[in-house]
Amino acid sequence: MNDKVKDINKDDGKLVMAHMYVAFISLFIGGLMGVLQTMVRSGTFTLPFGIGYYQILTVHGVILALVLTTFFIVGFQFALMSKTVGMSDQQRESAWFGYWIMLFGTITTAITILVGKANVLYTFYAPLKAYPTFYIGLALVVIGSWIACFTNFRQLALWKKHHPGEKSPLLAYMVVINMLLWFIATLGLAATVLIQFIPWSLGMVDTINVLVSRTLFWYFGHPLVYFWLLPAYMAWYAIIPKIIGGKIFSDSLARLAFVLFLMFSIPVGFHHQLTEPGIDPLWKFIQVVLTFMVIIPSLLTAFSMFATFELAGRSKGYTSLFGWFKALPWKDVRFFAPMAGMITFIPAGTGGIINASHQMNQVIHNTIWVTGHFHLTVGTTVILTFFGISYWLIPSLTGRRLTKKVNTLGMIQTFVWMIGMFIMSGSMHIAGLLGAPRRSSYSEYGGSEQATEWIGYQISQAIGGSILFIGIILMVYIFFYMVFAAPKGYTEFPMAEVSENAEPTPKFLENWKLWIGITIALILFAYTVPFIDMLHHSPPGSPGFEDLIR
Amino acid sequence: MHLHKYERIWLIFGISSLVLFLVVLGVGAFYKGTQPPSHLATVDPTKVEEHEAFREENLGLRKVGENDYIVSVIASAFNYNFGKDDEGNTIRKIEIPVGSNVLFQATTTDVIHGFQLAGTNVNMMVEPGYINSLKTTFKKTGTYTLICNEYCGTGHHLMAFEVEVIDNE
Numbered sequence: 141m142n143d144k145v146k147d148i149n150k151d152d153g154k155l156v157m158a159h160m161y162v163a164f165i166s167l168f169i170g171g172l173m174g175v176l177q178t179m180v181r182s183g184t185f186t187l188p189f190g191i192g193y194y195q196i197l198t199v200h201g202v203i204l205a206l207v208l209t210t211f212f213i214v215g216f217q218f219a220l221m222s223k224t225v226g227m228s229d230q231q232r233e234s235a236w237f238g239y240w241i242m243l244f245g246t247i248t249t250a251i252t253i254l255v256g257k258a259n260v261l262y263t264f265y266a267p268l269k270a271y272p273t274f275y276i277g278l279a280l281v282v283i284g285s286w287i288a289c290f291t292n293f294r295q296l297a298l299w300k301k302h303h304p305g306e307k308s309p310l311l312a313y314m315v316v317i318n319m320l321l322w323f324i325a326t327l328g329l330a331a332t333v334l335i336q337f338i339p340w341s342l343g344m345v346d347t348i349n350v351l352v353s354r355t356l357f358w359y360f361g362h363p364l365v366y367f368w369l370l371p372a373y374m375a376w377y378a379i380i381p382k383i384i385g386g387k388i389f390s391d392s393l394a395r396l397a398f399v400l401f402l403m404f405s406i407p408v409g410f411h412h413q414l415t416e417p418g419i420d421p422l423w424k425f426i427q428v429v430l431t432f433m434v435i436i437p438s439l440l441t442a443f444s445m446f447a448t449f450e451l452a453g454r455s456k457g458y459t460s461l462f463g464w465f466k467a468l469p470w471k472d473v474r475f476f477a478p479m480a481g482m483i484t485f486i487p488a489g490t491g492g493i494i495n496a497s498h499q500m501n502q503v504i505h506n507t508i509w510v511t512g513h514f515h516l517t518v519g520t521t522v523i524l525t526f527f528g529i530s531y532w533l534i535p536s537l538t539g540r541r542l543t544k545k546v547n548t549l550g551m552i553q554t555f556v557w558m559i560g561m562f563i564m565s566g567s568m569h570i571a572g573l574l575g576a577p578r579r580s581s582y583s584e585y586g587g588s589e590q591a592t593e594w595i596g597y598q599i600s601q602a603i604g605g606s607i608l609f610i611g612i613i614l615m616v617y618i619f620f621y622m623v624f625a626a627p628k629g630y631t632e633f634p635m636a637e638v639s640e641n642a643e644p645t646p647k648f649l650e651n652w653k654l655w656i657g658i659t660i661a662l663i664l665f666a667y668t669v670p671f672i673d674m675l676h677h678s679p680p681g682s683p684g685f686e687d688l689i690r
Numbered sequence: 691m692h693l694h695k696y697e698r699i700w701l702i703f704g705i706s707s708l709v710l711f712l713v714v715l716g717v718g719a720f721y722k723g724t725q726p727p728s729h730l731a732t733v734d735p736t737k738v739e740e741h742e743a744f745r746e747e748n749l750g751l752r753k754v755g756e757n758d759y760i761v762s763v764i765a766s767a768f769n770y771n772f773g774k775d776d777e778g779n780t781i782r783k784i785e786i787p788v789g790s791n792v793l794f795q796a797t798t799t800d801v802i803h804g805f806q807l808a809g810t811n812v813n814m815m816v817e818p819g820y821i822n823s824l825k826t827t828f829k830k831t832g833t834y835t836l837i838c839n840e841y842c843g844t845g846h847h848l849m850a851f852e853v854e855v856i857d858n859e
């Protein structure tokens with residue numbers, strides 16, 4: 141088939157689609173587990189066949205937070221790289237190799253969870269101990285993703301070699317930043333899994349250093365959320381302007397924002413460990429300050445987005461102060477879904493500021509408020525942007541058309557999602573403020589009056605969760621319709637151009653050594669002293685507890 | 691790099707608010723002393739009963755001053771051990787006079803547990819090998835439920851205890 145019709149190299153398209161199948165199947169399974177949890181917790185439903193609440197909770201977390209996101213992002217980024225800098229046969233082969241390793245790892249972990257030997261939730265905190273294949277599978281997912289990282293690095297490097305002196309394409313630059321962030325962050329995950337968990341679960345060592353394992357996990361756990369968010373930002377910065385008939389406001393500001401995200405999303409893991417013993421509060425505070433530095437690129441992003449919207453509207457002749465707002469294509473789902481996600485980021489980000497605020501964290505730590513929070517960030521802002529991407533990415537890869545019908549269904553899907561999430565996340569936030577814990581099965585806590593108060597909110601979580609599940613069924617249907625049933629034809633792969641009024645991009649933004657150097661320096665600054673302290677003042681290690689999870 | 695005039699105003703406003711916010715947090719933490727629970731003492735998780743604070747007779751609520759109390763707790767799956775009363779029965783509830791200053795200290799003999807007095811700011815992680823502690827003053831009477839808010843196994847949601855803050859009179 142002609143490449144012009146497909147709009148992307150056919151073989152690259154297959155590679156991307158392979159990732160998308162895993163992502164959307166994961167969406168369905170993970171969503172099903174989610175709605176089941178809310179039902180159990182409403183106190184009106186018991187799981188059949190001896191399936192445990194914590195088992196489906198583990199599936200839900202692993203498959204949505206780790207599998208869906210990673211496969212979608214890696215696939216989407218390959219599509220962007222293929223469009224901007226191209227992909228050689230050799231690179232495609234290594235990409236496939238990484239894909240199969242990730243898939244094999246996913247299946248290994250999934251089987252371990254399904255047979256009930258890994259009810260440790262997706263954070264797998266030691267010394268709860270899962271069967272070794274759980275950790276081995278996770279390690280393989282990470283290793284597979286590293287192959288994707290290095291393939292992307294190689295793609296840009298080769299392009300630069302063939303285009304000496306030219307600045308790299310914006311989207312390729314963004315992909316490489318995100319993969320750098322992922323690679324540096326997953327080093328922590330790999331360290332704890334390979335050095336601590338696997339030998340310990342295999343019985344090669346008797347004990348594990350719990351605080352070190354948690355610290356390494358959260359060294360990874362916070363940048364993980366930026367690894368989810370940055371692909372959404374890629375779409376906001378460089379794709380949505382095209383969809384709304386505008387241009388990128390500023391190429392250099394977009395790049396600067398990404399660089400700042402790389403630097404300030406890693407040395408901050410302690411804000412997930414604020415209430416734990418063994419870490420000096422001074423170092424917690426230092427990491428809190430570093431955490432808040434990401435507000436700067438967030439401000440840049442908010443400004444750029446609204447500048448893009450306004451310029452697009454004005455170029456269409458809307459002159460009044462807010463008239464340009466009407467010029468936005470509100471009925472185009474490729475715009476509407478990500479825009480709904482963007483708007484959600486305002487309350488979501490506000491909640492995040494509360495969570496990371498040193499002392500204020502104590503009010504909500506490990507309450508269901510936190511669950512409500514990340515169902516807004518990753519569960520709405522990120523995922524609605526990913527859905528928004530899918531509406532054009534999938535048909536453009538399969539050589540089909542984004543029909544009016546799909547557009548309408550997508551609009552309905554977005555509304556359903558927003559309503560369901562408003563109810564579910566809203567009641568999670570309120571219940572959390574009242575003290576209701578996250579990650580807990582239905583319980584009346586011995587008839588406690590407080591717990592009785594939470595149950596009403598748990599019922600509304602089940603209502604919101606059910607509405608969201610309808611949204612998931614709709615989305616999965618739309619996905620398969622776009623793959624197999626939509627009429628054949630051409631769908632544009634939208635990539636925006638930079639506004640002719642934008643300033644030229646300074647060279648230093650592509651000084652990779654500088655950015656990686658600063659990133660590493662910040663990590664060393666934030667972690668060296670507290671980490672040495674941790675090793676120095678370690679208590680005796682912990683044996684594994686595998687009986688507590690059966 | 692060139693910034694648009696409005697963008698500069700926006701960034702200056704945003705970054706100044708951010709700095710102000712961080713200063714407030716810092717003053718709270720270092721001047722007012724409101725730090726998150728971060729106790730640094732360690733303990734052998736297999737021998738916590740040998741530690742002064744967690745000896746059988748020191749568990750539960752202890753009055754240490756006019757208005758001061760210490761509450762020592764050993765968490766384990768899926769229960770909080772507050773010791774035994776004078777008759778040798780397991781303590782299932784404690785009563786604290788309103789307005790008293792209370793130091794909570796806790797550790798675990800097995801996995802990680804949460805320690806959250808729902809509806810208050812008493813909220814900390816209890817991790818094997820460490821003692822965590824937190825000071826608070828109860829200003830309102832009422833029944834508060836102490837719950838485990840960190841997943842610790844199949845019975846996690848059953849792990850709870852009752853704390854009553856009572857009138858002094």
Ligand SMILES: [Cu+2]
Binds near residue numbers: 362365
């Ligand atoms: Cu975080």
Ligand SMILES: [Cu+2]
Binds near residue numbers: 840
């Ligand atoms: Cu628990």
